[in-house]
Amino acid sequence: xxxxxxxxxxxxxxxxxxxxxxxxxxxxxxxxxxxxxxxxxxxxxxxxxxxxxxxxxxxxxxx
Amino acid sequence: xxxxxxxxxxxxxxxxxxxxxxxxxxxxxxxxxxxxxxxxxxxxxxxxxxxxxxxxxxxxxxxxxxxxxxxxxxxxxxxxxxxxxxxxxxxxxxxxxxxxxxxxxxxxxxxxxxxxxxxxxxxxxxxxxxxxxxxxxxxxxxxxxxxxxxxxxxxxxxxxxxxxxxxxxxxxxxxxxxxxxxxxxxxxxxxxxxxxxxxxxxxxxxxxxxxxxxxxxxxxxxxxxxxxxxxxxxxxxxxxxxxxxxxxxxxxxxxxxxxxxxxxxxxxxxxxxxxxxxxxxxxxxxxxxxxxxxxxxxxxxxxxxxxxxxxxxxxxxxxxxxxxxxxxxxxxxxxxxxxxxxxxxxxxxxxxxxxxxxxxxxxxxxxxxxxxxxxxxxxxxxxxxxxxxxxxxxxx
Numbered sequence: 001x002x003x004x005x006x007x008x009x010x011x012x013x014x015x016x017x018x019x020x021x022x023x024x025x026x027x028x029x030x031x032x033x034x035x036x037x038x039x040x041x042x043x044x045x046x047x048x049x050x051x052x053x054x055x056x057x058x059x060x061x062x063x
Numbered sequence: 064x065x066x067x068x069x070x071x072x073x074x075x076x077x078x079x080x081x082x083x084x085x086x087x088x089x090x091x092x093x094x095x096x097x098x099x100x101x102x103x104x105x106x107x108x109x110x111x112x113x114x115x116x117x118x119x120x121x122x123x124x125x126x127x128x129x130x131x132x133x134x135x136x137x138x139x140x141x142x143x144x145x146x147x148x149x150x151x152x153x154x155x156x157x158x159x160x161x162x163x164x165x166x167x168x169x170x171x172x173x174x175x176x177x178x179x180x181x182x183x184x185x186x187x188x189x190x191x192x193x194x195x196x197x198x199x200x201x202x203x204x205x206x207x208x209x210x211x212x213x214x215x216x217x218x219x220x221x222x223x224x225x226x227x228x229x230x231x232x233x234x235x236x237x238x239x240x241x242x243x244x245x246x247x248x249x250x251x252x253x254x255x256x257x258x259x260x261x262x263x264x265x266x267x268x269x270x271x272x273x274x275x276x277x278x279x280x281x282x283x284x285x286x287x288x289x290x291x292x293x294x295x296x297x298x299x300x301x302x303x304x305x306x307x308x309x310x311x312x313x314x315x316x317x318x319x320x321x322x323x324x325x326x327x328x329x330x331x332x333x334x335x336x337x338x339x340x341x342x343x344x345x346x347x348x349x350x351x352x353x354x355x356x357x358x359x360x361x362x363x364x365x366x367x368x369x370x371x372x373x374x375x376x377x378x379x380x381x382x383x384x385x386x387x388x389x390x391x392x393x394x395x396x397x398x399x400x401x402x403x404x405x406x407x408x409x410x411x412x413x414x415x416x417x418x419x420x421x422x423x424x425x426x427x428x429x430x431x432x433x434x435x436x437x438x439x440x441x442x443x444x445x446x447x448x449x450x451x452x453x454x455x456x457x458x459x
Contacts, residue, residue: 013111013393014398014441015391015398015400016391016398016400016441017356017357017389017391019441019442020389020402020444020445023445028441028442032398032441052125054356054360056104056106056107056356057107057111058121058122058123058124
């Protein structure tokens with residue numbers, strides 16, 4: 001089972017809070033928009049959800 | 064009703080409820096909020112939502128399925144409490160019984176007693192406040208902002224971007240001087256001045272003038288400024304009056320221990336978020352209220368664990384509380400990020416760049432690095448955040 005992380009690019013404002021929270025799951029691209037890792041292992045779900053929680057724009061979905 | 068009663072439906076209340084459930088508490092949870100809205104994200108209120116419109120559905124935090132059975136009492140505030148009787152009285156007269164109480168009642172903007180008409184004066188704390196301010200932020204409006212903290216400066220940037228004339232009046236020598244220090248504060252002032260914001264620093268507003276609504280403001284140096292919209296952003300007051308009479312330490316918010324527990328034998332009580340004055344083993348020193356973005360989440364997580372233990376008849380963890388205070392700000396196209404407690408520093412050093420451009424600024428005290436602020440240098444802050452987190456392992 002894998003965890004799918006998606007970032008809504010139209011909502012993300014590039015604050016980078018997800019990068020600080022889980023730097024191996026997110027990075028900012030050249031437009032300062034967050035890009036999430038592709039599907040990750042189930043044992044990373046809690047880290048992904050923490051990153052989603054700290055997003056002030058609520059732009060991150062973890063499925 | 065009993066169970067866990069959470070006073071405050073902001074981020075701290077929400078995170079505490081999640082943590083209660085995550086810690087195995089399966090009894091009733093009631094969350095009381097004085098706004099009509101479910102928990103939502105406030106930081107955009109001075110930025111995106113102020114510029115583009117307040118869409119409360121987009122601002123709402125996701126509510127996890129574990130909270131589906133929470134009872135929400137919205138549009139109501141707590142007016143008094145009796146911890147010995149384990150009851151809270153709400154603004155509609157209802158008396159709510161609890162087994163465990165979560166104080167998440169937050170803060171409100173400070174109001175200064177300044178004479179003059181009230182119409183045209185605004186605060187910026189809630190979504191409804193932002194709607195009202197937004198209505199007045201039109202091209203050609205004369206906006207006077209009282210206070211040069213983050214909310215005042217972010218609002219200034221947004222208002223200027225929308226075409227309003229903007230003046231900031233503040234007693235401080237530079238904007239955001241307490242967290243940033245004078246040099247970086249001056250750098251931020253320069254960024255605003257480039258965009259046409261005017262500053263009257265070291266000044267206060269003596270009076271609001273106008274016939275029924277504010278038309279101008281008079282400053283302490285005699286200057287009179289036209290004003291179609293005034294925003295008061297001069298700090299905050301903790302919402303603790305409803306706890307009076309219970310023998311609690313309410314001298315600046317509500318004092319808690321490292322588990323967010325309130326010292327009282329009367330009932331299990333925890334406090335979270337902006338209202339909680341808590342210790343932090345990463346930085347030592349006296350307990351503090353920290354109005355930073357991530358603190359409701361950090362304190363809520365711990366408080367939920369503590370209250371779940373207490374309600375389950377178990378001793379709560381006595382581990383130290385070690386959370387990294389973190390905030391960011393967005394002004395024009397500049398992104399400012401802070402970690403740690405820069406306001407505690409006795410020595411400030413620019414480590415990369417200069418304060419008028421992209422930069423990283425270090426904040427030190429006798430114990431070493433206590434904070435870092437970066438402007439438009441997001442990736443460069445990652446090692447600093449790690450170094451600050453390592454303070455915990457070094458000292459303990």
